[in-house]
Amino acid sequence: MTKKILILPGDGIGPEVMGEVERIIDWFNKERGLGAETERDLVGGCAYDAHGQAVSDATMAKAQEADAVLLGAVGGPKWDGVPFDVRPEAGLLRLRKDLELFANLRPALCFPALADASSLKRELVEGLDIMIVRELTGGVYFGEPRGIEDLPNGERRGFDTQVYSTHEVQRIGRVAFDLARKRGNRVTSVEKRNVMHSGVFWHEEMVKLHKAEFSDVTLDHMLADNCGMQLVKQPKQFDVIVTDNLFGDMLSDVAAMLTGSLGMLPSASLGGKDANGKAKALYEPVHGSAPDIAGQGLANPLATILSFAMALRYTFDLSADADLLEKAAETVLAEGYRTGDIMQPGMKKVGTKQMGDAVLAALTKL
Numbered sequence: 117m118t119k120k121i122l123i124l125p126g127d128g129i130g131p132e133v134m135g136e137v138e139r140i141i142d143w144f145n146k147e148r149g150l151g152a153e154t155e156r157d158l159v160g161g162c163a164y165d166a167h168g169q170a171v172s173d174a175t176m177a178k179a180q181e182a183d184a185v186l187l188g189a190v191g192g193p194k195w196d197g198v199p200f201d202v203r204p205e206a207g208l209l210r211l212r213k214d215l216e217l218f219a220n221l222r223p224a225l226c227f228p229a230l231a232d233a234s235s236l237k238r239e240l241v242e243g244l245d246i247m248i249v250r251e252l253t254g255g256v257y258f259g260e261p262r263g264i265e266d267l268p269n270g271e272r273r274g275f276d277t278q279v280y281s282t283h284e285v286q287r288i289g290r291v292a293f294d295l296a297r298k299r300g301n302r303v304t305s306v307e308k309r310n311v312m313h314s315g316v317f318w319h320e321e322m323v324k325l326h327k328a329e330f331s332d333v334t335l336d337h338m339l340a341d342n343c344g345m346q347l348v349k350q351p352k353q354f355d356v357i358v359t360d361n362l363f364g365d366m367l368s369d370v371a372a373m374l375t376g377s378l379g380m381l382p383s384a385s386l387g388g389k390d391a392n393g394k395a396k397a398l399y400e401p402v403h404g405s406a407p408d409i410a411g412q413g414l415a416n417p418l419a420t421i422l423s424f425a426m427a428l429r430y431t432f433d434l435s436a437d438a439d440l441l442e443k444a445a446e447t448v449l450a451e452g453y454r455t456g457d458i459m460q461p462g463m464k465k466v467g468t469k470q471m472g473d474a475v476l477a478a479l480t481k482l
């Protein structure tokens with residue numbers, strides 16, 4: 117069966133880093149029989165320029181059809197003045213919402229060759245391999261009621277609502293426990309049940325789910341503020357962290373800094389399974405469109421390449437191929453290849469294309 121991949125390079129450095137991924141997909145088609153069929157389309161500012169919408173209905177239909185969507189990055193100063201509902205980021209939000217991508221997977225993996233780029237000491241991060249699973253479609257970013265209102269006494273107030281229901285906690289919990297089974301078999305569920313009702317509820321539902329379906333996995337619990345502290349103090353204690361939208365937003369950014377560079381961080385957003393058991397999925401680097409270096413061939417393509425490795429693992433179930441690609445990235449770093457963002461003294465400075473070449477050479481050698 118052919119595998120359909122929709123490629124949405126987006127704006128800024130998006131098309132540059134995605135160009136390297138397309139060469140890598142070709143390599144997997146030729147050398148490993150991947151059988152992927154790719155199609156390119158527009159998202160973000162470039163889509164707004166073309167048809168006044170950050171993502172068109174036609175593109176959305178293709179995204180619904182595809183087995184996996186690979187996205188580069190969207191946005192840039194060119195579109196600063198465009199109306200809120202058609203701004204480049206609106207394209208990303210529509211993709212997440214319409215594909216019901218409720219699980220955001222953010223690995224924090226420290227490559228040995230880059231351990232000195234971490235905000236922490238080498239011994240704390242060398243060999244680090246954490247997976248943060250963030251709930252992406254619920255919680256306080258979406259809960260009703262929300263708003264800003266005038267009060268009779270002349271004051272104003274702003275408010276948001278943190279709300280989770282059983283099925284929302286259960287489905288994100290299942291993603292986390294399933295992942296843990298393929299990794300270190302440990303899940304840390306993070307909330308603030310000491311001060312939040314939704315935290316008490318989250319904790320209760322995780323305990324129930326664990327007991328009913330995943331008692332072979334170790335489950336522990338941590339308050340979100342302590343988790344932030346522990347990530348910085350002793351990050352290697354974690355395997356899989358599962359948490360809500362807000363805490364996940366913050367904790368995944370903290371974890372990102374443990375690994376060194378923004379240009380190295382992949383992500384996956386997974387949705388529910390359809391009638392054929394197929395989950396929608398979108399893979400993208402964590403970084404943005406980097407307008408400061410766009411169009412110069414300087415961007416680090418590794419985060420986008422590693423996002424494609426996640427697609428091999430999670431959508432196509434090809435973990436040997438995913439391992440191979442991750443190993444190739446590790447190899448080029450060990451060989452000393454560095455784009456500007458991860459440059460260190462004595463290393464070989466390369467651009468986007470040469471980094472892609474190095475990964476392809478490593479794939480062929482491995």
Ligand code: NAI
Pocket residue numbers: 129133188189190191192193208378379400402403404405406407408409414415416417419455457
């Ligand atoms: P950014 O991630 O684009 O850039 C931050 C800094 O990191 C810049 O100095 C940039 O040159 C560098 N950088 C980022 N990725 C790199 C790579 N692959 N290789 C080398 N250097 C890299 O974040 P910033 O500057 O806050 O946002 C720029 C634009 O991107 C904005 O319009 C923002 O809205 C958008 N953005 C889009 C995201 C997405 O599409 N998911 C996520 C974050 C920002």
Ligand code: MG
Pocket residue numbers: 365366369
């Ligand atoms: Mg964030």
